[in-house]
Amino acid sequence: MVAVLVRTALRGLQSSAVTSVAAAGTIAIALVLVGAFALIAGNMQGLLQRFGEELQVVAYLESDIDAAAAQQMVERVATVEGVQEVEWVSPERALERLRESLGGGGLLEGLEENPLPASLEITLAPSHRTPEGIAILVEAVDGLPGVDELAHGQDWVEGYSRVLVLVRSAAVGLGGVLALAALLIVANTIRLAVYAREDELAILSLVGASRTFVRVPFLLEGTLQGAVGGLVALGLLYAAFIMLVPEVQYGLELFLGSQQPRFFAVGEAAWLVAAGAGLGMCGSGAAMLGWRA
Amino acid sequence: MVAVLVRTALRGLQSSAVTSVAAAGTIAIALVLVGAFALIAGNMQGLLQRFGEELQVVAYLESDIDAAAAQQMVERVATVEGVQEVEWVSPERALERLRESLGGGGLLEGLEENPLPASLEITLAPSHRTPEGIAILVEAVDGLPGVDELAHGQDWVEGYSRVLVLVRSAAVGLGGVLALAALLIVANTIRLAVYAREDELAILSLVGASRTFVRVPFLLEGTLQGAVGGLVALGLLYAAFIMLVPEVQYGLELFLGSQQPRFFAVGEAAWLVAAGAGLGMCGSGAAMLGWRA
């Protein structure tokens, strides 16, 4: 019986080539959109991470703290919740940086002695780059002996964490809209395909085919069309990836730094194909719901 | 005859409600995607513009230039190709800014006299924010009497203009992919719709209907379905815009500043509906090409 159902499904695919190709094609296109989005979003993730790295809390130290004492403080601060990295910046290094940032001109030549204090540059773990994370850190560090003043760019964090939320929700939202659109389009297409074959289904039912006998081959067809659509989408995405990445490589480096843009891993690629198969099956299932013998 | 064709088209829509709704629905979904993208890209445009404003070439002046002489230089530089705005920054203002940027601490208290020179901050017009635009400006300004040194963040410009190109090409590319996907999906859907009604078209042809008689109503149907799809897409986008903008307003302000996110103007909205109608018509036309009496 299973053999008959599978054979019926294969014959169905063959005998209605137009609708099968159309359905698989539509699924492929929908998945290309979703997949391209996933690729872009995935690679952007790294970019956001790097932006976040620039968030630092700087603890300016009192002038009588020497390197050894500073080293102790570094170790102490490193234990605070959410702290990822702590770096000690000596007054000399600080002046050097200021010079660099002012463009290397002779602007600070007139200074008789180094007015800049030593500092600790504290980097938060990504999960703590929020106003709350900063508050915890500030509370822990502010009272420490030897700490003169804390600079923590509260505004910056506010902005960063909000942008992060915004971008993430935009990504989730856009991804959701795309997935929903893909679902609707595929359901629509398969509904049309069922519609085009309504007579066939009606005849099968008239000669005594059970619901299972009518539906299972149809679901199998849909699933297969979807899987093929998924494979095609994967192929198209890979081809586009291979062709486009060298084109934009140079520009991408500005964003991603040394991080190479990456394609789907095998597991992710399998998910894409599975998503296609699932779409095809659900689309067929939904279309069959609308159909009554 | 025209009346008959129009009536036939309307009857066709009515008599094949399933395919009509499916086609219009698919067009609507496709246009929602394209439209949402256009909205986001359009509003992002303003953001990029604002980033660009930060690109300035700074000409540090010799210390013996007084305010009146500086004013003359401002006027002179303003005539250079690609210059949008020139601002004179006095040494006092420059020191004030440096203090602000260092966090307002007492870091520069120890300075006996102001070591900073006066400068001209030159903003380029958007079209000249490229390495070439900067080169022109540098050449024109570098030799001027009274100019001591030029700081022009060549790297920054390189980066900015590349990012700009990257983002723009991503937008054009993604938009193109979306539009192409919409086209393919709509063509596919309408092809299926034709397929579902093939018998009908064949019968019309057998009773002596000319190509025009068979095709024109079909094209009209497709056009109407497309226009309806466009209207539905417009409605959906507007609803989403109205609902989502207050949600993300706060986050958006960080990006867009005081700039309000805007929806399509009437003309642009009309374009969307026209695009739907065009898609429907072309889709039908393409589907009819594949069909032979």
Add this chain to the structure above:
Amino acid sequence: MRGSGRRATHAGGESPIRLYHVSKSYLAGSFALHDVSLEIRKGEFVFLTGPSGAGKTTLLKLLFAAERPSEGQILVRGRNVGRLRESAVPALRRRIGVVFQDFKLLPRRTVEENVRVALDVTGTPPREARAKVFQMLKQVGLQHRRFHHPLSLSGGEQQRVALARALVNEPEILLADEPTGNLDPELTLEIMDLVVGASTRGTTVIVATHDMGLVERYGKRTIRLEGGRMGEDLQ
């Protein structure tokens, strides 16, 4: 002789088809079938005649649950088909072979597949199915066309495919709606012999037809419908 009343009271377990005061109305106010009662015994061969629109096809449709009666009871193989659960319908239909007036062949399947579908739905093993289909197609004279599609067959050829599909799984009941309307006189006799043969092997047969020559030639029981009502019921 109006025999309906008499027959309907003639209850018996071996009557696979029994109708009691059956009416069918598609559109409010008009009846396609009106108060029809009759009983057909196992292995009986019955002609159903009557003018166009008399309700012949409607009567057949009621028997294989393609339509439900508006009034009355229909027992097919002892089961009330008017009240059959949706899920029990396929099993009923697998016992009934139907030759549809408009053939209802699957246009995108070959002749062989069209016939075979009646065996596939019963889960017949492939090897057996193939053999039976070939045998059946030979009997209707179409074995050489078995890999062609119905649309490339002549009207009469399509009609024979439809008959082959109805007979291939040796149904208990055969309902044939105008099964020779597109056949020439000689072929009509050949095909009718097949149908009569099935009835002698125990299949209960109802043939709806306008061909009075056929009715006279075979001299079988003939039920006449007129405007949805039982007319004559001649043995």
Add this chain to the structure above:
Amino acid sequence: MRGSGRRATHAGGESPIRLYHVSKSYLAGSFALHDVSLEIRKGEFVFLTGPSGAGKTTLLKLLFAAERPSEGQILVRGRNVGRLRESAVPALRRRIGVVFQDFKLLPRRTVEENVRVALDVTGTPPREARAKVFQMLKQVGLQHRRFHHPLSLSGGEQQRVALARALVNEPEILLADEPTGNLDPELTLEIMDLVVGASTRGTTVIVATHDMGLVERYGKRTIRLEGGRMGEDLQ
């Protein structure tokens, strides 16, 4: 009497249908029609008979350019339809009414619209079209069903709609493929009278049929095909 040769040489401007050594082969190596020559005069009424698969439908299809001949020449209204440009086909078909063996009604249009489509394609003004359609439906006894859909009609009713569509624009040529196969004897005569009536008003009529009773009753010219070849041509 084999009259094909004689008739074909019988050239005359008033013969709207002339075939010269026409063959049609759908599948390489077999002929659905083989070396058929014949001539039919204006207003003539001709029965086309022959066993199932003899080529009757094929012959009719060639006449309205639904198929092209593999060999030979076909002149319809003086034009070689085998060589007709694609764009000239609709104009030809508007002069020819066809009753298809499988009716070919538009399932999603009403009966009225199905008949009317034959007038719409000729650009008949709406008012006139409506009146003609109503008149025509009355003649085939279906005016009360005009707002229904074909699928809710009985087989015979559908067949009459198909005939109404073929006749409504008073075609020069009427090709009817088994037009009474689903009609009872009385209705058959009524419908045949309509067809004969059209031929007395000048329409050239070919009726393909298996109903020998009909052929005998009307005693018209009868062309018999057998295995694609001309058999008898009886006046």
